[in-house]
Amino acid sequence: xxxxxxxxxxxxxxxxxxxxxxxxxxxxxxxxxxxxxxxxxxxxxxxxxxxxxxxxxxxxxxxxxxxxxxxxxxxxxxxxxxxxxxxxxxxxxxxxxxxxxxxxxxxxxxxxxxxxxxxxxxxxxxxxxxxxxxxxxxxxxxxxxxxxxxxxxxxxxxxxxxxxxxxxxxxxxxxxxxxxxxxxxxxxxxxxxxxxxxxxxxxxxxxxxxxxxxxxxxxxxxxxxxxxxxxxxxxxxxxxxxxxxxxxxxxxxxxxxxxxxxxxxxxxxxxxxxxxxxxxxxxxxxxxxxxxxxxxxxxxxxxxxxxxxxxxxxxxxxxxxxxxxxxxxxxxxxxxxxxxxxxxxxxxxxxxxxxxxxxxxxxxxxxxxxxxxxxxxx
Ligand SMILES: Cc1ncc(COP(=O)(O)O)c(C=O)c1O
Numbered sequence: 325x326x327x328x329x330x331x332x333x334x335x336x337x338x339x340x341x342x343x344x345x346x347x348x349x350x351x352x353x354x355x356x357x358x359x360x361x362x363x364x365x366x367x368x369x370x371x372x373x374x375x376x377x378x379x380x381x382x383x384x385x386x387x388x389x390x391x392x393x394x395x396x397x398x399x400x401x402x403x404x405x406x407x408x409x410x411x412x413x414x415x416x417x418x419x420x421x422x423x424x425x426x427x428x429x430x431x432x433x434x435x436x437x438x439x440x441x442x443x444x445x446x447x448x449x450x451x452x453x454x455x456x457x458x459x460x461x462x463x464x465x466x467x468x469x470x471x472x473x474x475x476x477x478x479x480x481x482x483x484x485x486x487x488x489x490x491x492x493x494x495x496x497x498x499x500x501x502x503x504x505x506x507x508x509x510x511x512x513x514x515x516x517x518x519x520x521x522x523x524x525x526x527x528x529x530x531x532x533x534x535x536x537x538x539x540x541x542x543x544x545x546x547x548x549x550x551x552x553x554x555x556x557x558x559x560x561x562x563x564x565x566x567x568x569x570x571x572x573x574x575x576x577x578x579x580x581x582x583x584x585x586x587x588x589x590x591x592x593x594x595x596x597x598x599x600x601x602x603x604x605x606x607x608x609x610x611x612x613x614x615x616x617x618x619x620x621x622x623x624x625x626x627x628x629x630x631x632x633x634x635x636x637x638x639x640x641x642x643x644x645x646x647x648x649x650x651x652x653x654x655x656x657x658x659x660x661x662x663x664x665x666x667x668x669x670x671x672x673x674x675x676x677x678x679x680x681x682x683x684x685x686x687x688x689x690x691x692x693x694x695x696x697x698x699x700x701x702x
Contacts, residue, residue: 347666349681352688356668358492358520360681362599363554369595369602370556376594378411382581387594390601394549397604399563401526402518402545403538408570409563411549411597413589415519416446418546418562420588421573423450425544425564426484426513428572435483440469440498442491444517456483466639467494471502478506484513489535490521493670493677494638495645497521497533504541513569515544519560522547524643527609527616533642543569552616554607554682555600558593615682619644622689623680629693638673644680647673650700659699665692 347354349361362370373387381388391411399407412418427435436457439447443460451458461473474485485507487498500516507514516535518525522545525532536545545563549555564570574584607615623644627637630648638647647670650656657669657676668677680689 349683352683352685352691353664354666355678355680355684355692356666357681358551358679359557360552360554360683362550362556363603363606365602365606366554366556366599369598371595373593373595373598376598377591378594378597379585379587379589379591380580380582381594384594387597390594391597394597394600394604395561395563398522398547398549398561399537402522402536402547402563404536404563404565407537407545407563407565408567409561410587411600412560412562412587413558413592414550414560415444415517415546415548416449416560417588418519418548418560419444419446419515419517420450420453421562421586422513422515422544422546422564423447423456423484423486424454425569425572426515427454427456429513429569430483432481432483434481436479436481438474438477438482438485440474440486440488440491442467442469442493442496442498443486443488444492444519447486457481463496467491467496469498469503471499471506474503475506475510478510478512482510482512484515486515486517487535488521489516489518489525489533490643490645492520493645493668493673494647495521495641495643496639497525497535497642500533500535500542501539504539507541507543513543514541515546516542517546519546519548520551520645521643522561523549523552523612524616524619527612528620528643529617537563537565549600549603550596552681553600554603554615556596559596559600616644619680619682619684622684622686625686626678626680626689626693630696633693633697635696638675646678646680647675648678649675656696656699659702660696663695663699665695 376384376387441460459477487500487503548560550557550559635648
């Protein structure tokens with residue numbers, strides 16, 4: 325730390341200069357992120373609750389009430405009038421809390437979790453932290469987990485099975501209805517990781533695959549407001565079907581205004597929860613439908629042009645995530661990066677992955693296709 329004080333004006337001017345060097349969603353070049361520019365109201369709401377701490381919520385009862393309201397609105401969207409939960413640091417913590425609850429409830433000596441091969445890498449961390457053996461079930465041609473394989477892996481040590489509604493790499497939706505039946509048959513916890521898809525699927529046009537509490541076997545769901553919910557980071561969401569499951573992760577707090585905490589993180593901001601609350605109120609279902617329709621329209625524009633241009637899609641996108649291949653896909657991804665595009669190269673599928681978030685406008689998609697065609701010849 326420097327010895328002398330500096331003026332806030334100078335420090336902010338320096339930060340502003342440095343900030344200019346970071347990427348900005350609004351430039352339309354970030355095609356590899358599940359986050360986006362938060363809604364303008366999110367920033368204002370965040371500022372209002374800037375110093376709140378939901379880890380000591382007796383001091384901030386209003387922020388705590390906002391959290392209950394966000395949880396209840398999202399639980400409602402997920403087909404439950406009574407699900408309970410919290411706004412946490414992200415999808416990783418949400419998945420952690422779900423698996424911790426399942427582990428504590430099942431109380432097995434050598435716990436195992438059956439995961440799709442496409443599960444988010446947070447489960448690797450979680451199994452490592454909780455000393456759980458991960459067992460990976462294979463996928464079908466559309467990159468969805470095979471329910472029969474999941475069922476075959478269940479044994480007396482299994483504490484949970486997991487399905488993903490919107491896989492991180494390809495946006496595939498696992499057959500959660502089939503997994504729910506398996507969960508009921510074996511009386512095992514089914515957790516659905518809808519960190520991304522939970523705020524997309526309900527707003528898609530046409531028939532939507534069931535993935536939430538409307539299915540009896542689903543015991544917990546992750547849905548992150550800081551992804552397609554346009555809320556400020558950190559805002560993940562964990563939802564439990566009933567209080568009994570939530571009670572499995574209760575910790576007594578010896579000196580705070582609350583008697584218990586349920587989240588992994590102790591001190592946690594109420595500002596991003598307020599931002600999520602404000603976005604839900606400002607957009608409503610109507611606003612989310614419009615936003616998702618726009619993302620899907622741009623996704624269709626890109627897939628149509630990718631196919632026209634001779635690229636092959638790994639699967640027809642269900643959500644606003646595209647995986648495609650060219651001739652030398654890794655090289656192509658590098659060339660795109662040289663041209664200022666941020667895409668993911670997914671080595672296990674040898675594909676380029678793009679996430680068509682709300683910050684991607686049609687003109688960005690057009691410019692991307694132009695550069696992609698040029699990059700192919702380099
Ligand atoms: C399906 C899924 N689950 C969990 C996560 C982890 O979320 P976070 O990065 O907010 O911890 C992600 C992140 O992209 C995700 O796509």
